[in-house]
Amino acid sequence: MKPKHFALSAAILIVGSSLGGCATAGRTAMDARAEALVPAKPGYPAVEDVPARRGPPLTDAEQLKLQKELVALRDRQALSAKTK
Numbered sequence: 001m002k003p004k005h006f007a008l009s010a011a012i013l014i015v016g017s018s019l020g021g022c023a024t025a026g027r028t029a030m031d032a033r034a035e036a037l038v039p040a041k042p043g044y045p046a047v048e049d050v051p052a053r054r055g056p057p058l059t060d061a062e063q064l065k066l067q068k069e070l071v072a073l074r075d076r077q078a079l080s081a082k083t084k
Contacts, residue, residue: 058066
């Protein structure tokens with residue numbers, strides 16, 4: 001074999017093996033096409049995607065109790081802010 005043919009054969013072998021490695025990286029053209037067809041998930045829920053119903057609303061007594069607790073907490077925080 002002549003040195004010119006040897007160099008050409010070696011170059012073809014190197015290029016062929018490097019391109020062959022890319023083709024067998026575990027992904028096919030069908031995988032790439034399938035990923036392209038998947039729509040991006042929107043940042044908001046769909047119209048028919050309704051959340052589950054919650055429990056019954058608070059009674060008047062429960063609402064009044066929570067309101068008093070919140071007022072007391074606000075007053076404690078205001079007092080602690082003044083002392084700092």
